[in-house]
Structure formats: C-alpha cells, structure tokens
Amino acid sequence: MSPPPQNGRFYARDHEAMAQALEVAGPVDSRVLFAETSTNPEWGVLTPAVPPAAFSNNHLGYAITWFGLAAALMVFYGLMLKRRLRPPPTQGSATSQDHD
Template identity: 40%
Template structure:
C-alpha cells in the first residue's frame, strides 16, 4: 500500500493522540494541585483560629481585631437562598475592618438578601472576627461585570473593591467570617471545598488517546487487507 494512503491519517492520529495525552498529563498535575489545596483546607478546619499575621496562608483559620468602618459596604456575588419568607436573591456582605497598626481588612460577613433587604446589626467599637483567609480572585473570561455604582462585585479582589469604594489601601486577602447558621448576615459554616474532577478528566483524555489508537489500528488493518 502506498505511503500516501496511510501517512495522512497516521500523522493526524499522532497529533490528536499527543494532544489528548498532554491534556491528560495537565489534568494529573491539576489533580495534585487541587489535592494540596484540599489538604490545606482540612488542616485549617482542624486547627483553632490563630491571630492574623501579615502574610497568612490561604485558607488559614484566623482571628482579626478591629472596628468596622461605618458606611463602607458592598455585595459580592449573587445567589438565591431559602428564607422564612421564601426564596430571595442576595449576596455576600463585604465590610471594612480597620485594625490598629495594620492594613484595613475586607471582611465577608455572610449572605444577606438584596431582593427584599432586611436589617442587620453592625457591631460598634472593637470586635474580634474569626474566619478563614481567602486570597484575591482575578476576573475570568466569563466573569460578570462589577456594578461599581450599585456596589455589587463579582470578582473578590480586595484592593480593587476598596479602590472602587474609595476606601484606600487594604490587605491583599479577604477574611471570610465563620459563625452560627442562625446568624444574620448568614456567615460561612465551614471552609469552602473547590470541586475536584481532575481525575475523571484525566481518565477521559487518556481514554480518548487509547481510543484513537485503536480506531487507527483497526482502520489500517482493514485498509491493508483490502489491498
């Protein structure tokens, strides 16, 4: 059989197999990265809150002391939750905690309703806030656009949010407050668990590479028999 008959399909198959294997290897590396994050989260949940230092580890459980700055607040994200009065749209309440001798800190106090707002208390004077450290996000290709005028943000970038609010410099991370489920705003109950589907993705890509090789081998055998 002339080489021109099988050379093109062979090259195309080789390129697709190489691409599938490369994507599978990338997913394996992402799996290791995600498992390391999950280990950090589990370690953070097991430990007691430590005083907040200048460079805390991601997902560290910490306690910060300061005073909430009056009038500086915003909403992060948007989601619907069940409330005693039925489903309501809301988001995470962001406020600034001014700390003596340290940069101000953006605090995610928890979910509040925005479709039918209800009053909530803001502590006056010094307060201790316990929670976990969340590093700054970066806007993605499909991220919703922030509504600066309406003080609603969809990318949790503390410094960008503080700048848009005219609040000056802040720490480069957010403190996500932990608290009881009955509190309002509704604080986080535990550290977040990012989805970890990388193993199934890796198996899919490696399986695709194997399938391409099998399909090419069957095609080549049938072609050779036909000649």
C-alpha cells in the same frame, strides 16, 4: 469565565476591583479572608459568609475523562491507519463459494 462586576456585585475574586469599589487606599493583599460574624454591622456592603466545608475538586474525574477520550481516539486512529496501510486484495486470491 465570570461576568464583570455590575452594580457592586462581584462574580469572581477580583481583589483590585473590589478594593476600588470600596475606595481602599494603599496596597491590596491577594489572600482571602472569610468572616463568620460581622465586625462592622454598620457597613451594609460587608456580609459575613462561612466558607464552604469543602471546595469541589473534580480534577481526577476530568483527567479520567480526557485521558479516556484520548485513548479512544488513539485506538480509532490506529484502526484507521491499519486499514489504510493494508495491502490491496489481489484478484487471484479472492475466494468464491458460489462456483462449487
């Protein structure tokens, strides 16, 4: 869902593409390393960044939303099925109040 890398900017963690852009020879590790200070200030490509204090975790909210939507759909489908399977009304059992 992220755009592809452009002009040396990466919008997702693509270790292989980053290694190619930095001309790294050898195997590439998939682990992520955050640097708070620059160990090589002469490399303008590397900018230190502190990791976020907490990564967002909205899984519970998403699960409640989707299970709630599924439950509402099941109730709606049950009501529609009940209406469809209901026997048709017979003409003799119809009550009318305007004959009194």
